[in-house]
Amino acid sequence: MIDVKALLEQIKASPYEEIVVEAPHTGVVRFAGIEPGTRVTATSGTYGEKPGTLLAKLTREHNDKPLFADAKGVVGEVSRDLEGKFVEAGTKLAVIRHFLSKDEVIAAILRQVLYLFTAPERAKYYFIPSVDKKVKASGPHAVKVQSGMELFIVSRMKREKPLVYEGPEGIIYAVYFQHDQNVDQGAPLVGVCPASQTSLIQDVVNRVRTDWEERE
Amino acid sequence: MEIEKRVVELSDRLQYIQDIFGGRENANIALMRSRLGEFAARADAPPGEKAQMLRQLEDLFGFLEKKLDEELTPMDRVRIVRHPARVSLKDILENVYDNYTEIGGQDEYSIDPSMLIARAYITRRKGDKVINQPVMVIGQEKGHGQEFRNGGSVKPWGNAKALQYMKVAETERIPIHTYVFTPGAYPVEDFPGAAQQIARNLYEMGGLRVPVVSVISEGGSGGAEAIGLSDVRLMLSHGYYSVISPEGAAAIEAGIRQGQRVSPDLIEACAKRLNITAADNLRMGYIDKVVDEPDLGARPHHYDFFKDLRQEVVRATDQVFLGVAGFKLFRALVASRRKTEDAEGMFVRWTLDEAAADRLVWKRYCKYRRMAETAFRDSRPSGARIASRAQSLLWSGYSFLRYDFLGKNFKKLAKTVGDLEAEARLVANRLAAPLRRSRDKNAPVACDPEKSRMLVELSQPEQGACLEEFGWRYVSPKAAEDKAVSCPEAKTYGCPDLWAPDLYGDFAGVCVHCGHHFPMEYQWVLGNVFDPDSVVEYDADIEAGNPLDYPGFDAKLEAAKEKTGRKSACVSLDAKIDGIKLTSAVLYSAFRGGSVGAAEGEKFIRALARARRRHFPFLAYVHGTAGIRIQESLNGLIQMPRVTLAVRRYIETGGLYVVLYDTNSYAGPVASFLGCSPYQFSVRSANIGFAGPGVIKETTGIDIPPDYHRAHNALARGHIQGIWDRREIRKNLKQVLLTIGGRNLYYR
Numbered sequence: 015m016i017d018v019k020a021l022l023e024q025i026k027a028s029p030y031e032e033i034v035v036e037a038p039h040t041g042v043v044r045f046a047g048i049e050p051g052t053r054v055t056a057t058s059g060t061y062g063e064k065p066g067t068l069l070a071k072l073t074r075e076h077n078d079k080p081l082f083a084d085a086k087g088v089v090g091e092v093s094r095d096l097e098g099k100f101v102e103a104g105t106k107l108a109v110i111r112h113f114l115s116k117d118e119v120i121a122a123i124l125r126q127v128l129y130l131f132t133a134p135e136r137a138k139y140y141f142i143p144s145v146d147k148k149v150k151a152s153g154p155h156a157v158k159v160q161s162g163m164e165l166f167i168v169s170r171m172k173r174e175k176p177l178v179y180e181g182p183e184g185i186i187y188a189v190y191f192q193h194d195q196n197v198d199q200g201a202p203l204v205g206v207c208p209a210s211q212t213s214l215i216q217d218v219v220n221r222v223r224t225d226w227e228e229r230e
Numbered sequence: 231m232e233i234e235k236r237v238v239e240l241s242d243r244l245q246y247i248q249d250i251f252g253g254r255e256n257a258n259i260a261l262m263r264s265r266l267g268e269f270a271a272r273a274d275a276p277p278g279e280k281a282q283m284l285r286q287l288e289d290l291f292g293f294l295e296k297k298l299d300e301e302l303t304p305m306d307r308v309r310i311v312r313h314p315a316r317v318s319l320k321d322i323l324e325n326v327y328d329n330y331t332e333i334g335g336q337d338e339y340s341i342d343p344s345m346l347i348a349r350a351y352i353t354r355r356k357g358d359k360v361i362n363q364p365v366m367v368i369g370q371e372k373g374h375g376q377e378f379r380n381g382g383s384v385k386p387w388g389n390a391k392a393l394q395y396m397k398v399a400e401t402e403r404i405p406i407h408t409y410v411f412t413p414g415a416y417p418v419e420d421f422p423g424a425a426q427q428i429a430r431n432l433y434e435m436g437g438l439r440v441p442v443v444s445v446i447s448e449g450g451s452g453g454a455e456a457i458g459l460s461d462v463r464l465m466l467s468h469g470y471y472s473v474i475s476p477e478g479a480a481a482i483e484a485g486i487r488q489g490q491r492v493s494p495d496l497i498e499a500c501a502k503r504l505n506i507t508a509a510d511n512l513r514m515g516y517i518d519k520v521v522d523e524p525d526l527g528a529r530p531h532h533y534d535f536f537k538d539l540r541q542e543v544v545r546a547t548d549q550v551f552l553g554v555a556g557f558k559l560f561r562a563l564v565a566s567r568r569k570t571e572d573a574e575g576m577f578v579r580w581t582l583d584e585a586a587a588d589r590l591v592w593k594r595y596c597k598y599r600r601m602a603e604t605a606f607r608d609s610r611p612s613g614a615r616i617a618s619r620a621q622s623l624l625w626s627g628y629s630f631l632r633y634d635f636l637g638k639n640f641k642k643l644a645k646t647v648g649d650l651e652a653e654a655r656l657v658a659n660r661l662a663a664p665l666r667r668s669r670d671k672n673a674p675v676a677c678d679p680e681k682s683r684m685l686v687e688l689s690q691p692e693q694g695a696c697l698e699e700f701g702w703r704y705v706s707p708k709a710a711e712d713k714a715v716s717c718p719e720a721k722t723y724g725c726p727d728l729w730a731p732d733l734y735g736d737f738a739g740v741c742v743h744c745g746h747h748f749p750m751e752y753q754w755v756l757g758n759v760f761d762p763d764s765v766v767e768y769d770a771d772i773e774a775g776n777p778l779d780y781p782g783f784d785a786k787l788e789a790a791k792e793k794t795g796r797k798s799a800c801v802s803l804d805a806k807i808d809g810i811k812l813t814s815a816v817l818y819s820a821f822r823g824g825s826v827g828a829a830e831g832e833k834f835i836r837a838l839a840r841a842r843r844r845h846f847p848f849l850a851y852v853h854g855t856a857g858i859r860i861q862e863s864l865n866g867l868i869q870m871p872r873v874t875l876a877v878r879r880y881i882e883t884g885g886l887y888v889v890l891y892d893t894n895s896y897a898g899p900v901a902s903f904l905g906c907s908p909y910q911f912s913v914r915s916a917n918i919g920f921a922g923p924g925v926i927k928e929t930t931g932i933d934i935p936p937d938y939h940r941a942h943n944a945l946a947r948g949h950i951q952g953i954w955d956r957r958e959i960r961k962n963l964k965q966v967l968l969t970i971g972g973r974n975l976y977y978r
Contacts, residue, residue: 075713076713077716
């Protein structure tokens with residue numbers, strides 16, 4: 015059994031993700047006015063058309079290639095010693111501390127405590143009628159699943175076939191697919207957890223929702 | 231009760247004045263405010279005294295309004311036309327015409343509520359008889375600030391509807407009255423496309439065989455042109471007619487980014503510099519007459535104004551009909567001299583016969599051809615000008631002799647000879663049939679031994695059969711740099727960096743991995759598409775000027791001339807493609823962004839005339855254009871209808887007009903003389919559209935995707951007819967000339 019509380023404490027102890035910015039290719043590095051503590055933004059705009067903050071320029075064969083931040087956060091460290099030097103691809107240039115948002119924390123917790131059952135192919139997925147009835151009547155938590163249980167109907171190009179659940183026994187904590195929407199291969203369909211842990215997980219999620227301080 | 235109503239009216243008037251003066255303090259306004267306040271404080275005065283005071287107050291308001299009217303700045307006039315209290319088209323329909331039926335719309339239930347179309351009539355007296363003269367009324371409706379009217383900003387489908395009913399009016403042979411009440415067209419690219427639809431409207435209006443009279447109140451750029459091309463152009467005295475809104479001009483002037491604000495002083499200054507008022511436009515010759523409005527602008531309760539307007543539009547329509555009528559005697563003379571108020575005293579039948587309609591269309595062409603003729607500089611000595619004039623006359627004569635006189639007769643002769651030959655061949659075939667039947671079918675076929683050897687043997691590489699001519703004649707100076715270049719699509723397609731000499735030299739600026747086209751200079755096309763040494767430039771001395779003395783613009787023009795070594799953004803030339811002669815006009819972006827002003831328009835028209843006289847196909851190569859040159863204001867904007875009419879004349883006489891876009895082409899030129907071509911092609915990775923992303927975001931609030939204007943999307947929307955690889959322009963152009971131009975490349 016996973017200790018959810020400990021997990022939360024652990025995230026609280028370091029409430030950010032450290033993203034290491036590496037040189038994508040060789041070249042001479044020139045940093046763009048970033049210092050430890052500088053705030054940087056990620057790619058934005060409705061279509062992702064606005065690049066993030068400029069971190070550095072890598073000059074290769076007289077070609078200045080910009081390197082933009084791809085996460086929002088604060089610059090942790092900058093390898094200033096490399097300024098004006100030729101670097102190989104993969105050299106660490108800077109570290110961005112990306113403070114986790116509520117949703118990211120919840121996702122991180124759920125990723126560790128839930129078993130995610132993923133879609134084997136791109137198709138539309140439905141619960142089998144008996145499960146569907148239960149989900150609609152009393153929510154997904156009412157459904158107990160065990161390995162070998164027929165759980166889904168895979169519908170693709172008007173052909174339908176059953177899909178058997180494989181994985182640990184438990185109850186469905188979260189449903190990730192929607193009616194009449196295609197699910198990509200490898201995307202999670204349901205998250206399963208042991209029945210005893212549901213209230214605990216719910217409690218932690220609620221706590222994160224109310225207590226988590228978004229740092230930016 | 232009566233007194234209260236009058237007081238409310240007065241305070242409304244005061245509020246209106248404060249609105250249009252934009253919060254500017256003025257002694258007269260302060261006086262009005264204090265006197266109205268004093269009157270309000272004396273609420274308990276006896277009614278007789280109150281009525282007396284009110285009369286005085288009203289007189290004072292009238293007097294001060296007159297004084298204020300003289301102080302109006304151009305920007306105040308802009309605020310007047312944008313004020314919700316301004317007269318709208320519906321008020322005009324109610325008060326100027328005797329009866330009307332709105333077509334295709336009831337308030338918000340319309341394909342575009344900002345475009346209003348109505349069939350109306352004007353009742354006139356002919357002796358004892360009463361005659362209803364029908365007209366098609368088309369115009370933008372601002373609806374006194376109704377939100378769904380979109381401020382009179384018409385969507386492309388609204389302009390399409392306007393065009394549809396212009397054609398209906400043409401079928402019904404009734405005159406068209408257009409009323410321009412628009413701050414500009416709504417800049418979306420969805421079919422039929424803002425730019426392309428305006429271009430289509432201009433092209434069709436150029437050939438309408440019924441009179442068009444337009445009345446301009448708010449003439450905002452392309453949106454105004456969409457219905458503004460007309461035989462008589464009237465303008466309301468408090469209106470404005472401009473190439474761009476003063477705010478837009480100020481934003482460009484200040485070079486600010488989206489979301490920032492421009493200072494009101496700069497906007498005010500730009501409004502002045504752009505020469506947008508009715509008086510300015512009359513002076514420059516872009517409108518025919520100013521219709522006087524009451525002090526501080528016409529509002530719906532100014533019934534006298536509607537009376538005047540009615541007289542003016544009737545008179546203008548009469549004038550057009552009489553101007554082309556076969557039999558008019560004194561009426562034309564009287565029509566031009568009579569006073570406004572007795573416009574209806576004389577009857578003119580609003581019908582045209584075919585010959586008169588031809589004259590009408592020709593007069594319209596001439597009217598626009600004469601506009602803006604002094605707005606550019608022609609630095610040729612007068613001798614050269616006379617010589618050039620004489621040369622074009624000679625060409626016209628030659629063209630007439632060769633193509634119209636001799637050509638027609640030769641064609642007739644050739645047709646007769648061809649028919650006779652075909653007949654003779656048929657008879658000979660029939661006669662020879664018995665001989666052919668007697669021949670042995672299995673006899674061996676005699677073949678030239680040398681030819682059969684060439685067909686069966688391998689080709690000889692040493693003889694050069696496998697060697698192709700390789701390399702480009704013109705190589706971009708960018709190819710001389712020793713550096714690598716990254717493809718902008720590298721993130722999507724993972725393109726490797728390219729070495730500049732490879733990319734700009736051998737690959738013609740095309741990414742070999744994804745096919746992205748990097749912008750190249752216009753010289754690349756001149757050097758590599760046309761036959762070697764076939765390019766002959768002419769009209770190079772026509773020079774872009776600064777007709778409005780726009781401050782600081784002379785220096786910018788000089789800088790552009792120095793940078794490019796040319797005198798305008800248009801290069802006109804004769805050239806050959808694989809031996810096929812053609813005339814071309816090139817708009818290139820290095821000169822003030824390829825913007826079109828009076829000089830560029832004139833060069834384009836002259837090039838079209840040259841192509842018409844010589845019976846050459848015409849290629850408009852648009853290396854890049856940012857739109858109309860705003861510093862020239864109306865001198866630039868008028869090039870839209872002006873050049874479109876020239877294009878129409880060229881196409882109507884049988885010309886093949888092909889447009890090829892490269893890099894970025896936007897706004898006015900695309901919305902007129904380029905967009906009206908039935909054969910528009912684009913080089914890959916070019917952007918084609920009406921307004922840029924910033925303007926779209928600002929006016930519509932829609933965030934557009936980065937590839938919104940890309941050629942592929944323009945093709946998908948039906949705006950252009952094909953996309954070419956830069957390396958294949960020459961091949962494709964030749965193909966177009968052969969397949970679309972036909973055997974004679976010119977004649978239909």
